[in-house]
Amino acid sequence: MAEVLVLVDHIDGEVKKVTTELLTAARRLGEPAAVWVGEGIDTGSAKLAEFGAEKVYAAPAELNDYVVAPTAELLAKLAGDASAAAVLVSATPENKEIAGRTAVKLGSGVLTDAVDVSAEGATEHSIFGGGTITHAKVPNGVPVIAVRPNSFPAEASPAAAAQEEVSIELSDSAKAARVTERVVREKGARPELTEAAIVVSGGRGVGSDDFTVVENLADSLGAAVGASRAAVDSGWYPNQFQVGQTGKTVSPNLYVALGISGAIQHRAGMQTSKNIIAVNKDPEAPIFELADFGVIGDLHKVAPQLTEEISKRK
């Protein structure tokens, strides 16, 4: 069976959930081979083994000293050497860029934001803010596919995860854009936004930079906190928590929108959530068109009551 390369997402060795989803999809297409860039592989390899990685290619952290191009060179080289059946990455902005450059090098095609992948390497997409479903494929060459996190469940299937060091001589052009400083914002204790099973987001309706009403509800549900662009632009909540067209795309089992009107750009980032709850004092707010359950009311009354009720039921 041909190898299917899976680019691993990890933070200092901690493998992200989306990688286990990619390994699950990779098993339909062939033999999963994880590609690890950077430190921490000893921490992470058990997880890769659990979800079916037959092999783990380990590449040096030096690749991350430059923007995108080195990892694309690595993936293209590995895919060529192993005659890989496909290359899978998570559909983050950075990984989509890696996917694009990898496909250029392989002379194949790139499919982005797939919500499912078939055994033939065909993909399903949810486009135009969720209104339309398409299926697509790369007819020739190695398909490079960026898969949206949380699209399907990961299933364990133990494998060897045999480690193989890879070295690569980077081209000069791959080293043209240098990362000279890395600024890491505090991660906090909550689950990561794109990976969380539940997301509670606040919008302009929260009314101030005091987001505790949102955070308290999130914590009672073990959820991640998100924000609309209006809340982010007002400086109430940090940028990296923005959900929407130009923020993060989330697809949790439950999305709770507090004081968010449901503008098309916000919907583009959350419309594929499995269950949606909205609290808004305006009965005409478009978010109610999406809501499985909606409350017309003041979020500052409804959310605290809900938080209390959840604690009571625990």
Next chain:
Amino acid sequence: MNIVVLVKQVPDTATERKLTSDDKTLDRAASDGVINELDEYAIEEGLLLKEKHGGEVTILTMGPEQATDSIRKALSMGADKAVHVSDEALHGSDALQTAYALAQALGTIEFDLVVLGSESTDARTGVVGAALAEYLGLPQLTLADKVDVDGQSIKVQRLTDYGYDVVEAELPAVVSVVEKINEPRYPSFKLIMQAKKKPVEKLTIADAEIDAARVGLANAATETVDVAAAPPRAAGTIVKDESDGGVKVAEFLAEKKFV
């Protein structure tokens, strides 16, 4: 410093967008074409850099005839001239083919910097900037929310999952911008009038030395197999808060086994 800003015309996000039933490409007749929102930030950044460092801002668009409207709008924001690559052979090109064609078209323009949006609102692949840098062999400084040019060097803040990276390179380079970077200006009446007279150069694929065998639907590296409307969401339950809204939501959550 000569700057090329890439501008894509897209269907208005606020209208209903569709793919055509025959060849499954974007149905451009179904909705009004507008400048991709993110590209307005790219135009603004181009203009700000020009104001600081001098030179010219050229708009580069690949798209059908009606994309001219978006080009005029870009010129009325203050860009100096435009290049419009328009050829029936380009219809149905995918993201990588688009990047290839744009790279070829850039071969006809003298530039120090290419600025583009980080993503289009219709296709949203977000790969054109990276693929363009790959084709051109130029440094990729994408997803920028801050851009500084100093002589021949460029430095950007690149947004990441965890915060941002500071990225540095030498010009010429490819930069894509996110919407946090600036506030796009509105065209003034004077600029709108001037824009009508600004030069727009039309290029066919032959003019730009774009290989016909590498673009267009028939040669695309990706194929849309089928298109269908998503099943409509079942209508939800909407209640008015009668001092029990929170309890009602909790009941819904219990029913769905979230609590």
